[in-house]
Amino acid sequence: DFQMTQSPSSLSASVGDRVTITCRASQTISSHLNWYQQRPGKAPEVLIYAASALQGGVPSRFSGSGSGTDFTLTINSLQPEDFATYYCQQTYTTPWTFGQGTTVDI
Amino acid sequence: QVQLRQWGAGLLKPSETLSLTCAVYGASFSDYYWTWIRQSPGKGLEWIGEVNHSGTTHSNKSLRSRVTMSVDTSTSQFSLKLNSVTAADTALYYCARGQSSLWGSEYHYYMDVWGKGTTVIVSS
Numbered sequence: 001d002f003q004m005t006q007s008p009s010s011l012s013a014s015v016g017d018r019v020t021i022t023c024r025a026s027q028t029i030s031s032h033l034n035w036y037q038q039r040p041g042k043a044p045e046v047l048i049y050a051a052s053a054l055q056g057g058v059p060s061r062f063s064g065s066g067s068g069t070d071f072t073l074t075i076n077s078l079q080p081e082d083f084a085t086y087y088c089q090q091t092y093t094t095p096w097t098f099g100q101g102t103t104v105d106i
Numbered sequence: 107q108v109q110l111r112q113w114g115a116g117l118l119k120p121s122e123t124l125s126l127t128c129a130v131y132g133a134s135f136s137d138y139y140w141t142w143i144r145q146s147p148g149k150g151l152e153w154i155g156e157v158n159h160s161g162t163t164h165s166n167k168s169l170r171s172r173v174t175m176s177v178d179t180s181t182s183q184f185s186l187k188l189n190s191v192t193a194a195d196t197a198l199y200y201c202a203r204g205q206s207s208l209w210g211s212e213y214h215y216y217m218d219v220w221g222k223g224t225t226v227i228v229s230s
Contacts, residue, residue: 031209031210034214034217044200046218049207049209049214049216050209050214053207053214087150087151089216089217091215094164095153097153098151098152098153101151
């Protein structure tokens, strides 16, 4: 299985900060990388697919980059509703696998 | 607006069979793969498998021997059965829609609509 490793596992930030989360795949996955946001008590929601494509309705302060094995999710000007846990997922080959998550809190 | 509503038994004893169903509203049932994912503190998010309208399935080999997925196209519902459950199967189970979108020159796959989740606890 392809292992997905996120860093950091958690981070503290303030409203208005720029936040960067990284995800590394154990093998190359081209750009078949998705990012999800999960708020407490809610299901995950897709933010970014194909490493850099913004899902409809997602604010433009979210952006993704990378290809191969190294990927980044950036949140510009962090808003109160962005305090949540973020997961990367590879859909290059089954079983689709997720990173362990990065919690962004105050 | 696409919605997935899921239900099933939340408390099981070891060796019993987990059974969950997810109903699809507001989307063409035949155009997508329909997915099951679970989340536990120990294993994080784990893809269980997916099924399409014709009953074609793909499943995680770690669970394949215990998993059955099926569809009922007349009601736009899909179901998951996981037999011989143990405490390790205790988790929050989600159904989701698998979406395929063209970006650049390739199609990319992701889960774009999720159910609210069903908590399943396995305990004697």
